[in-house]
Amino acid sequence: MxxxxxxxxxxxxxxxxxxxxxxxxxxxxxxxxxxxxxxxxxxxxxxxxxxxxxxxxxxxxxxxxxxxxxxxxxxxxxxxxxxxxxxxxxxxxxxxxxxxxxxxxxxxxxxxxxxxxxxxxxxxxxxxxxxxxxxxxxxxxxxxxxxxxxFATSYRAITTVGRVRPDEWVVVHGCGGVGLSAVMIAAAAGARVIAVDVSFGALELARRFGAITCVPVAPSRTETGSGPGPEAGATGGDRTGTEDGSGPGNGSGVPGPGPGPAVPGLRPAVPGAEVAARIRELTSGGAHVSVDALGSPETCTASIESLRRRGRHVQIGLLPGLTALPMGRVIGHELELLGSHGxxxxxxxxxxxxxxxxxxxxxxxxxxxxxxxxxxxxxxxxxxxxxxxxxxxxx
CATH class of the missing domain: 3.90.180.10 (Medium-chain alcohol dehydrogenases, catalytic domain)
Structure with missing residues (x-):
């Protein structure tokens, strides 16, 4: 063959x-x-x-x-x-x-x-x-x-693990193949979806697939290449097939925003450290469910900090090695941290x-x-x- x-x-x-x-x-x-x-x-x-x-x-x-x-x-x-x-x-x-x-x-x-x-x-x-x-x-x-x-990974992550319900705010960090799937599935479930990405091309697709709001992220100096970028996401054994997501390493599509092409309704790109604050502002206190569809310390932290009290974080993207997380917020807000694997x-x-x-x-x-x-x-x-x-x- x-x-x-x-x-x-x-x-x-x-x-x-x-x-x-x-x-x-x-x-x-x-x-x-x-x-x-x-x-x-x-x-x-x-x-x-x-x-x-x-x-x-x-x-x-x-x-x-x-x-x-x-x-x-x-x-x-x-x-x-x-x-x-x-x-x-x-x-x-x-x-x-x-x-x-x-x-x-x-x-x-x-x-x-x-x-x-x-x-x-x-x-x-x-x-x-x-x-x-x-x-x-x-x-x-x-x-x-x-x-x-x-798609199957996102389907289970949204419907079974994340338990997304109609009218809930759902944020998807990283709009590569798995992130765009999560956007489509959450929107079909009746959720109000926010898409986050460094790529304007990815955000255009996310808007087409049901995101009502998009948050463009200004990439750092190491996040502007057109290939997979830094060797992040390496883990031992398990995979979800999600690391074609975007964000660090620009896995979702066109090179990160420069200003980039215009997407109707988008505000200027925000630094990665300000993503969570922007989402809390857009959702009047935070999302009910936030999904890290990329897998980086930055997107995982932003996802957790995007949540309202008693919110649910779903990790799909693979993370490199050991990652420090804002556990004080997890405890104080009684957040759920959930993994989803296929x-x-x-x-x-x-x-x-x-x-x-x-x-x-x-x-x-x-x-x-x-x-x-x-x-x-x-x-x-x-x-x-x-x-x-x-x-x-x-x-």
């Missing part, structure tokens, strides 16, 4: 002919029709993820396609089925899985990290009975691929139904489609285009 391959951290990303995967016992091989480009893949390529140990390696973890072959013991799936899968592939038998919390499986595998991923014509997954999700016939593969990581396959039907009704429009987040030959350069410069980039391996 053809696949995007690298032979070491930061090494050239090349399209090569490599052996196609075989279905593991209980698993399946998927013929990839579409796969999303995510900043988590960039972190893997740069060496920030300890799960990548063997080279050559193929990145990619959010995909959709058609079952090509199944392994021994698989009874619910057969070749020709249209499917997607969460980026967390659960074992189905640990204590977390038994409790229905497959997104935090104790023995999870993740394509593109624990084994070869989906920047290829075929990808293998483990435990097909637990992890495959059947797609509606009318759903385009690019739409389905956009669900598997960023979504289990069994929870997909509710989200798919909302997409089918047109309540949610993940396809609108896809702003460009490319082939495998363009994927290496796109990964190396992830964040240079607003929205979600989709790779079509058979293009």
């Amino acid at each position: 053809r696949a995007v391959v690298f032979d070491g951290f930061g090494a050239d990303l090349e399209v090569r002919e490599v052996p196609a995967p075989q279905p593991p016992p209980g698993g399946a091989v998927i013929r990839v029709e579409a796969t999303g480009l995510c900043r988590s893949d960039w972190h893997g390529w740069k060496g920030h993820d300890p799960d990548i140990r063997i080279f050559p390696h193929v990145p990619g973890h959010e995909f959709s396609g058609v079952v090509e072959a199944v392994g021994a013991g698989v009874v619910s799936w057969r070749p020709g089925d249209r499917v997607t899968a969460p980026f967390v592939c659960a074992c189905g038998s640990c204590a977390a899985c038994a409790a229905g919390e497959q997104q935090v499986c104790e023995r999870q595998t993740q394509p593109g990290f624990t084994h070869w991923g989906s920047f290829a014509e075929y990808v293998a997954i483990d435990h097909a009975e637990v992890n495959l999700v059947r797609l509606p016939e009318e759903m385009a593969f690019s739409t389905a691929a956009s669900l598997g990581c960023r 979504m289990a396959a069994h929870a997909y039907p509710e989200m798919l139904a909302a997409v089918a009704r047109g309540t949610l429009r993940p396809e609108a987040l896809v702003t460009r489609s490319i082939g495998l030959e363009e994927a290496g350069a796109a990964l190396a410069s992830v964040g240079s285009v607003p929205g979600v980039t989709m790779i079509l391996p058979r293009r």
